[in-house]
Amino acid sequence: QKVSVEVLDHLEHLALVDFRDSEGVERLQKAIQFADQLQEVNTDGVEPMDSVLEDRWCLYLREDDVTEGNCTKELLENAREKLEEYFVAPPGNIPLPKLEERETFLQGC
Amino acid sequence: VSAALKEGRVTPTELCQRCLVLIKSTKFLNAYITVAEETALKQAEESEERYKRGQPLGTLDGIPIAVKDNFNTAGIETTCASNMLKGYISPYNATVVQKLLDHGAVLLGKTNLDEFAMGSGSTDGVFGPVRNPWSYSKQYKEKSVPKSLSEDKESDWVITGGSSGGSAAAVSSFTCFAALGSDTGGSTRNPAAHCGVVGLKPTYGLISRHGLIPLVNSMDVPGILTRCVDDAAVLLGSLAGHDPKDSTTIQDDFKPFELPNLTDVSKLSIGIPKEYHAPGLSSEILALWSKAADLFKNAGAKVVEVSLPHTRYSIVCYHVLCTAEVASNMARFDGLEYGHRSDMKDSTESMYAATRREGFNDVVRGRILSGNYFLLKQNYEKYFVKAQKVRRLIANDFLKVFMSGVDVLLTPTTLSDAAPYTEFIQEDNRTRSAQDDILTQAANMAGLPAINVPTALSERGLPVGLQFIGRSFQEKQLLTVAKWFEKQVQFPVIELEEVKRHDNGVFQHQKSASFS
Numbered sequence: 001q002k003v004s005v006e007v008l009d010h011l012e013h014l015a016l017v018d019f020r021d022s023e024g025v026e027r028l029q030k031a032i033q034f035a036d037q038l039q040e041v042n043t044d045g046v047e048p049m050d051s052v053l054e055d056r057w058c059l060y061l062r063e064d065d066v067t068e069g070n071c072t073k074e075l076l077e078n079a080r081e082k083l084e085e086y087f088v089a090p091p092g093n094i095p096l097p098k099l100e101e102r103e104t105f106l107q108g109c
Numbered sequence: 110v111s112a113a114l115k116e117g118r119v120t121p122t123e124l125c126q127r128c129l130v131l132i133k134s135t136k137f138l139n140a141y142i143t144v145a146e147e148t149a150l151k152q153a154e155e156s157e158e159r160y161k162r163g164q165p166l167g168t169l170d171g172i173p174i175a176v177k178d179n180f181n182t183a184g185i186e187t188t189c190a191s192n193m194l195k196g197y198i199s200p201y202n203a204t205v206v207q208k209l210l211d212h213g214a215v216l217l218g219k220t221n222l223d224e225f226a227m228g229s230g231s232t233d234g235v236f237g238p239v240r241n242p243w244s245y246s247k248q249y250k251e252k253s254v255p256k257s258l259s260e261d262k263e264s265d266w267v268i269t270g271g272s273s274g275g276s277a278a279a280v281s282s283f284t285c286f287a288a289l290g291s292d293t294g295g296s297t298r299n300p301a302a303h304c305g306v307v308g309l310k311p312t313y314g315l316i317s318r319h320g321l322i323p324l325v326n327s328m329d330v331p332g333i334l335t336r337c338v339d340d341a342a343v344l345l346g347s348l349a350g351h352d353p354k355d356s357t358t359i360q361d362d363f364k365p366f367e368l369p370n371l372t373d374v375s376k377l378s379i380g381i382p383k384e385y386h387a388p389g390l391s392s393e394i395l396a397l398w399s400k401a402a403d404l405f406k407n408a409g410a411k412v413v414e415v416s417l418p419h420t421r422y423s424i425v426c427y428h429v430l431c432t433a434e435v436a437s438n439m440a441r442f443d444g445l446e447y448g449h450r451s452d453m454k455d456s457t458e459s460m461y462a463a464t465r466r467e468g469f470n471d472v473v474r475g476r477i478l479s480g481n482y483f484l485l486k487q488n489y490e491k492y493f494v495k496a497q498k499v500r501r502l503i504a505n506d507f508l509k510v511f512m513s514g515v516d517v518l519l520t521p522t523t524l525s526d527a528a529p530y531t532e533f534i535q536e537d538n539r540t541r542s543a544q545d546d547i548l549t550q551a552a553n554m555a556g557l558p559a560i561n562v563p564t565a566l567s568e569r570g571l572p573v574g575l576q577f578i579g580r581s582f583q584e585k586q587l588l589t590v591a592k593w594f595e596k597q598v599q600f601p602v603i604e605l606e607e608v609k610r611h612d613n614g615v616f617q618h619q620k621s622a623s624f625s
Contacts, residue, residue, distance in 0.1 A: 003482070015436065015481045016443075016462045017474045024475065031432070031479040031539065037425045038495050041502065048497030051327055052504060052556030052581075053314050056359055074200035078447035087445050094456035 003028060008106050009099045016096075021105055110286065111168045114160060121160065121171030125153035125215050128173040132217065132284045134607045138240045140269075140278035142178050143186050144218035149173070152215045159213065168343050170213030175279045175288040178219035179226050180331070181320040182206050185216075189322055190234025191224045193468030194448045203320020204352050205289060205331050212347045217285050220275030225439070226291055226324050227472050228538050229299055229545035231274025232530065235470070239274040241267045241304055241527050242282035243571050247604035252570035267527040267571060270303035270545070272296040273332060277304040280334045283608045287344050290332035293324045294427055294542070295522075295549025297332025298561040298576060302522035305563040305572030305603060307595075309333040309341045310549075312582045313556035314359045316345075317352035325434040326357075328427075328553040338562065338592040342368050345584060359582075366585050371593040375409035379590075380515035384420035387547050391525040393567050398521050401564065401575055404597055405519070415515060417506040422499050423551040424543050429483050429496035435473075436480025442468060472538045504555040511580050517590050518578040521548055522561045526571040552578050560591050563600040572600070 008025065012018055019025050053059065072085055081088040099106060113119045132144055156171035165171070176182060179189045181199035188194045202210065210216065223233045232238035243249050244266035253265070269278050273290025277300035280288050290297040292310040301308020309332060316331045323329055331348065335341045346365025352358045381402055386395065406412045444450030444464030451463035469477070483492040510518070523545065533541065552559040558581070561574040577594070579587030 007482075007485075010485075011478050011481050015477045016458065017465045017469060017477050018462070019478065020466075020471070020474070024471070024478070027471075027475045027537075027539065028478055028482060031428070031475070032482065034539075034543070035425060035429050035483065035492055035496075038422065038429065038492065038499055041419070041422055041495075041499050043495060043498035043502065046498040046501055048494050049501035049504060050497065051357070053357065053359065056314070059356060060360075062353070062356075071200065075446070077200065078197055079445065080450040089445055089457050090454045090460045092457040094458065096456075096458045096462060 005106055013096055019105055114171050121153040121156035124171060125149055125173055128217055128284050131607065135282050135284060138242055138278050138282060139237050140220055140239050140275040141218045142188060142221050142236050145185050145216060149215050149217050156213050166213035169347055171215060173215045173217045173285045174209060175217050175220050175276060175285040176206055177222055177273050177276050177290045179222060179291060179322045180206055180289060185219065189225045190222050190236055192235050192449055193442050197448050204317040204354060205348050208348050220279050220288060222275055223272035224470050225473055226272040226293060226296055227476060228271045229542045230268045230533050231271035231300065232268060232534060233472050233538055238530060239269045239278050241269045242278050242605060243305060243603060245605060248566055248570040265529045267529050268533050270300035270527060274300045276334050277301055277306055280306045280336060281603060282605060287340055288334045290334050291321055291329060292332040293329050294546040294553055297334060298522050298549045298559060299545060301334055301561040302574035303527040303572060307335050307338055307341050308561040310552060310559045311345060311584060312558045314357055315349045317355040317358050319352055319354040323438045325431050338588055338595050339368055342588050368589050368592050371589050374405060374593065377410040378514050378516045379405045379410055379412045380415040380510055380518045381412065382415050382417045382518055382520060384417050385520040385548055389524045390521060394521045394573055397564055397573055398575060401519060415510045417510065419503045419506050420551055423503050423554050424547050426496045426499045426554060427550050429492050432476045432480035433483050433493050435476045436484060439477050500554055503551055507555045507557060517587060520576045522574045522576040526567040526569060526573050557581055558584050558587050560587060562591050562595050564598050566601060
């Protein structure tokens with residue numbers, strides 16, 4: 001079954017990337033179809049696997065000691081907009097416009 | 110060539126110069142995104158000083174290498190072949206890059222790839238596709254239907270495979286002696302097979318990923334591309350080991366090793382997984398695979414057919430897990446701290462959205478959206494968790510086989526030899542990846558080491574490789590078997606005009622085409 005426009009819109013909001021055109025939406029549909037093949041596999045009683053290294057004690061927490069840092073200058077170098085030691089961002093807490101008000105391909109769906 | 114450097118028959122600066130000149134004359138391959146000429150020459154000079162003092166840092170001192178452009182390299186642009194990172198100058202070296210430099214290697218430049226390492230052709234980066242050097246080889250030209258007698262380089266060139274195509278092409282065309290790639294679904298082994306070079310995917314957790322711009326955190330590994338198995342062992346020796354900056358590296362001590370020259374294979378058990386006889390496997394490669402199995406059998410090894418029943422679901426599982434992790438990993442690109450930033454100023458969210466709209470290509474955007482879909486609350490169990498369960502089944506398949514006494518698995522690496530570019534782009538990235546990764550993906554799923562060894566030339570005069578998959582952290586055994594096999598098959602050296610022109614003994618001679 002096809003993905004609803006509401007879900008597509010929701011995805012655009014979550015991912016902050018756009019589908020751009022019908023090809024983009026088709027791509028998602030095909031991806032879902034492809035992934036549905038997983039349902040053929042019997043996974044009763046199988047635990048999900050997070051990491052292939054789960055048997056080894058390597059995913060550890062280290063001591064909370066400062067071992068490096070003081071590289072403010074290097075880190076700011078790659079930012080386009082900055083002021084003193086701050087990254088400058090446009091005003092926050094403003095949600096993306098709703099579907100009807102946004103310039104998006106999904107408007108036509 | 111390392112011996113040559115030690116004996117003074119050639120100097121690091123000479124070697125570096127020759128590589129740089131060759132890079133320029135093979136520019137049409139589009140293997141390099143950035144050539145770090147000045148810094149490379151400086152490194153070569155420093156190496157020369159060390160040799161003069163009789164204090165080289167090791168086998169790698171003065172050896173020119175190339176690095177895939179998704180590894181951070183201090184002071185050198187790192188783009189991941191994406192608009193999102195164009196102009197991004199890394200403030201630090203990836204651990205593997207640092208290790209190579211600490212061993213005295215000379216970093217020639219950054220190689221081309223599919224955008225953010227997503228793809229199996231090295232055709233989807235913003236800097237254009239990479240051309241397989243074998244397209245211009247005497248061996249390929251002899252076998253292809255003569256189209257025109259001109260030296261037209263625009264004719265049917267073939268792809269390198271991906272996503273580490275640039276690195277594979279660089280090693281294959283002799284512009285460097287080794288290169289770093291990355292391997293998440295086969296991205297090092299696939300182009301290695303198509304370009305006729307050795308491509309090693311180490312065990313997950315052996316080599317640090319710090320500084321490798323991540324695609325799938327639970328499967329990525331740095332990959333090693335070289336012209337012979339011994340070289341791969343040398344490189345592995347300098348790169349493997351625990352890194353406190355990457356908590357997914359194992360803590361065990363790693364001891365670099367030299368590969369023994371195996372003469373007796375009678376104690377070896379080679380497994381042939383029957384599911385790897387995948388639909389679409391060319392009859393040529395099937396025959397080669399069979400011949401290889403016989404080779405081992407005739408030499409006294411135990412060759413058994415084994416079963417990895419969940420193989421065909423590996424690619425579906427990968428599709429879900431990869432897109433899910435990508436959705437998360439790509440979230441860091443918002444234009445605020447680094448990389449491309451849109452001029453949109455209305456709000457933070459709209460700036461992020463516009464930046465990402467402008468910076469990512471279709472493939473990346475597609476995967477992010479798919480990944481987000483699979484991670485939605487209503488889909489999480491059905492897709493993501495399900496895929497994680499299937500992953501365990503796949504990993505267990507391998508465990509069972511190795512526990513039954515098999516030492517190493519022998520499989521094909523690719524379904525066929527390299528396709529012509531015009532044919533390859535007929536299908537979209539996702540379809541191609543799903544087709545091409547089928548034989549290489551499972552090793553990433555289970556975290557196992559795997560290596561492509563160039564085996565023979567196809568009917569069309571293009572390289573075909575076979576893959577060996579080993580047990581976790583048993584790289585020594587894996588590479589020893591690979592080396593034995595390499596010796597048996599005597600894969601031919603590429604005959605390239607450009608290389609011949611610049612050669613005076615250092616490059617073409619097979620022995621010194623490697624550095625160990």
